[in-house]
Amino acid sequence: MNIDLKQIQALLRLLEKRDVTEFEFEDEHVRLRLVRGAPSAAPRETSSHIVVTSPPKPDAAPAASDPTSEFVTSPFVGTFYASPAPGKPPFVATGATVQAGQTLCIIEAMKLMNEIEAEYGAIVEERLVKDGQPVEFGTKLFRVRRL
Amino acid sequence: MFGKILIANRGEIALRIIRACRTLGVPTVAIHSDIDAAALHVRFADEAVCIGPADPRKSYLNIPQIIAAAEMTGADAVHPGYGFLSENAEFAELCRRCGLTFIGPTPEAMRLWGDKASARETARRHGLPLLPGTGVLKDAAEAAAQAADIGYPIILKAAGGGGGRGIRIVRSPSEITSAFETVTTEAMAGFKNPDIYLEKFIEEPRHIELQILGVEPGRVLVFGERECSLQRRHQKVVEEAPSPVMTPDKRGALGDSCQKALEETGYTSLGTLEFLMDEHGDLFFMEMNTRLQVEHPVTEMITGIDLVESQIRVAAGERVDHPSGRQLELCGHAIECRINAEDPRTFAPWPGLITEYHAPGGRNVRVDSGVHGGIRVPNVYDPLLAKVITHGATRAEAIARMRCALDEFIVGGIRTNILLHKALLRDRDIVAGKLSTRTIERIRF
Numbered sequence: 001m002n003i004d005l006k007q008i009q010a011l012l013r014l015l016e017k018r019d020v021t022e023f024e025f026e027d028e029h030v031r032l033r034l035v036r037g038a039p040s041a042a043p044r045e046t047s048s049h050i051v052v053t054s055p056p057k058p059d060a061a062p063a064a065s066d067p068t069s070e071f072v073t074s075p076f077v078g079t080f081y082a083s084p085a086p087g088k089p090p091f092v093a094t095g096a097t098v099q100a101g102q103t104l105c106i107i108e109a110m111k112l113m114n115e116i117e118a119e120y121g122a123i124v125e126e127r128l129v130k131d132g133q134p135v136e137f138g139t140k141l142f143r144v145r146r147l
Numbered sequence: 148m149f150g151k152i153l154i155a156n157r158g159e160i161a162l163r164i165i166r167a168c169r170t171l172g173v174p175t176v177a178i179h180s181d182i183d184a185a186a187l188h189v190r191f192a193d194e195a196v197c198i199g200p201a202d203p204r205k206s207y208l209n210i211p212q213i214i215a216a217a218e219m220t221g222a223d224a225v226h227p228g229y230g231f232l233s234e235n236a237e238f239a240e241l242c243r244r245c246g247l248t249f250i251g252p253t254p255e256a257m258r259l260w261g262d263k264a265s266a267r268e269t270a271r272r273h274g275l276p277l278l279p280g281t282g283v284l285k286d287a288a289e290a291a292a293q294a295a296d297i298g299y300p301i302i303l304k305a306a307g308g309g310g311g312r313g314i315r316i317v318r319s320p321s322e323i324t325s326a327f328e329t330v331t332t333e334a335m336a337g338f339k340n341p342d343i344y345l346e347k348f349i350e351e352p353r354h355i356e357l358q359i360l361g362v363e364p365g366r367v368l369v370f371g372e373r374e375c376s377l378q379r380r381h382q383k384v385v386e387e388a389p390s391p392v393m394t395p396d397k398r399g400a401l402g403d404s405c406q407k408a409l410e411e412t413g414y415t416s417l418g419t420l421e422f423l424m425d426e427h428g429d430l431f432f433m434e435m436n437t438r439l440q441v442e443h444p445v446t447e448m449i450t451g452i453d454l455v456e457s458q459i460r461v462a463a464g465e466r467v468d469h470p471s472g473r474q475l476e477l478c479g480h481a482i483e484c485r486i487n488a489e490d491p492r493t494f495a496p497w498p499g500l501i502t503e504y505h506a507p508g509g510r511n512v513r514v515d516s517g518v519h520g521g522i523r524v525p526n527v528y529d530p531l532l533a534k535v536i537t538h539g540a541t542r543a544e545a546i547a548r549m550r551c552a553l554d555e556f557i558v559g560g561i562r563t564n565i566l567l568h569k570a571l572l573r574d575r576d577i578v579a580g581k582l583s584t585r586t587i588e589r590i591r592f
């Protein structure tokens with residue numbers, strides 16, 4: 001990895017956006033360590049291949065400060081699909097109103113397509129994951145406003 | 148060698164496995180429940196996947212989610228650790244079907260040796276000594292005849308029983324008839340099954356176990372014994388290697404017969420055969436654990452062998468060789484104390500926030516820990532926090548070193564059993580090597 005100033009600036013912006021406080025990268029050519037704000041009291045001597053170290057926090061979705069927002073989170077590990085099949089329109093569009101029991105998306109695990117249903121009536125304000133993205137238990141999928 | 152190993156476990160053993168993977172240069176994937184998001188195994192693995200909520204049935208025992216996590220991360224092997232899914236033949240089977248290497252024995256070997264009844268039968272067929280016992284007894288007269296044959300004391304057991312119910316210890320011939328009748332009545336009332344059998348009862352047994360590694364079907368290495376007599380309610384508290392009462396001849400003979408039995412059944416991967424020793428020093432096979440054990444470090448300390456690394460290499464099809472059995476040189480003595488989050492006297496579990504933490508160190512002191520300061524110990528998993536292992540040229544030296552190590556161990560914010568361990572290592576009998584599975588019951592401090 002050959003680092004130049006532009007890349008470092010882009011990296012810093014990314015760290016800020018993701019609320020990361022320390023970043024360390026090492027390969028046979030370069031070792032890079034970026035620390036935001038005051039360094040932590042104990043300098044970490046790790047030289048492992050951890051790419052991003054961030055304190056475990058819920059996803060910093062932009063509108064998370066809105067107290068009436070709720071999130072639909074993934075109940076499984078798997079791959080998120082917004083549509084019933086490739087090329088077909090997504091189950092729900094941004095801004096759509098859904099009823100309890102309505103299918104929001106598919107999470108595919110071990111070749112099984114699991115339909116994820118809305119637990120309550122709501123307006124889908126934002127989709128937070130990309131089509132085809134691997135998700136884990138608890139990953140926020142949609143930001144919704146309960147009706 | 149594998150491209151990526153997923154560790155289907157948590158706590159200190161997950162860290163142990165990660166360490167072995169790093170020795171081998173293999174990237175690791177940690178799976179975890181949501182409350183373990185800040186756990187050390189999640190931090191130290193190369194990748195981590197949250198697979199469910201705290202409830203182990205929905206996370207660490209959640210087979211479909213673990214396999215999904217392996218698929219998602221491209222792992223080609225799974226190490227199950229101990230506990231959880233490590234002795235689950237269905238899980239091993241499913242891994243195989245999904246193209247994942249399960250780092251452990253085959254499902255067939257797990258069923259053959261993991262099931263207690265099957266293991267006893269297999270052991271018997273291959274000439275391992277078993278506790279003398281009977282099949283279902285016809286009547287009190289047969290019970291008396293068999294008991295006289297085997298020798299008192301004996302224990303009457305309900306075939307359909309469990310959990311310590313439907314059993315009676317009989318110490319003399321005058322008691323056998325009424326005891327048989329009582330147990331039969333109890334069995335009928337409790338389990339609707341009046342079948343009773345009996346076996347020899349050892350008053351003060353010692354628990355001796357043998358560590359083996361099947362490197363390929365038909366070739367098994369034997370790494371000596373451990374003594375794990377200091378137990379409470381069948382949970383081991385302190386373990387050591389070698390056993391203070393095993394002689395080189397006994398060790399050699401035990402190793403030879405176990406090696407033969409396991410080679411003949413084609414066993415591969417790590418395994419431990421557990422025996423009870425009676426007051427005459429005779430050993431009787433009880434069961435086999437077809438997995439890595441908690442107390443494996445004491446064997447590592449006296450043999451210099453990395454058991455987890457060897458286990459992974461065997462699973463990857465590499466050729467693994469170590470001196471074995473009578474050719475293996477055992478060096479010195481090692482002791483392990485299991486540090487649990489519990490009250491040292493009542494054994495009540497003590498989850499909570501660890502506010503202060505300092506592990507002991509120094510020459511020949513090893514600590515395998517899953518916790519550190521600032522971590523919250525959950526109440527839904529087993530209470531083992533860390534293992535302290537010390538090595539010495541002699542048993543006395545290992546004990547002295549352990550006493551110092553326990554004095555240096557600081558765990559603030561929760562209660563631990565460190566005081567119990569200190570009391571155990573002050574006990575005259577224990578220091579003299581006079582141990583039985585009932586020793587801990589008698590400790591007061």
